[in-house]
Amino acid sequence: MSDVQALALVEQILDEHQQIHHDFQSLDQVSGDVEAAARLQSDKTKDYFVSKSLDDQGQGLKKWQQMLQAIDRGLKAHFLREETALADAFKREGTPELASALGELLAEHTAINQHVATLLKTAEDIASGGSRIEVWEGKGWGMKINIQNLRSEIEAHAERERVLLGQLKAHLQKA
Secondary structure, eight states, X not given: OOHHHHHHHHHHHHHHHHHHHHHHHHHHHHHHXXXXXXXXXXXXXXXXXXXXXXXXXXXXXXXXXXXXXXXXXXXXXXXXXXXXXXHHHHHHHXXXXXXXHHHHHXXXXXXXXXXXXXXXXXXXXHHTOOSOHHHHHHHHXXXXXXXXXXXXXXXXXXXXXXXXXHHHHHHHHHO
């Protein structure tokens, strides 16, 4: 991989960070819609998020699940690119210190993937119904908090990567 290719890969990774951030903003919008519906506490809006029976629509939950699934696919593709092409670029074009620092960041991907998998499982559990209203409402609000926590975790991770990618760019531009 040439310096030019490595720099292009770094820019692609940084662009993907922007897209992931945008995806979480969209997910937060759905979360905000859910919260607003709950605060209104009207019969018309309370089932927007979680369907109480097979006859209910639960459109908010369906949209949330679709967005989470899209984020999951995007993160997995992004992580794979970082763990393969980017790691290779760091080893070939960077320094041992930069490659080691990247390795530490890549290790965080497992925890992030597990967090997303847990959220997807919770959403599936809620969507399958069968639980009492108190159970699925609690799980729904727990999901909202967990998504906020995941977003914070990913943003902090992306910021550490941004700094490290900047160091690789500076190293490549000196060479």
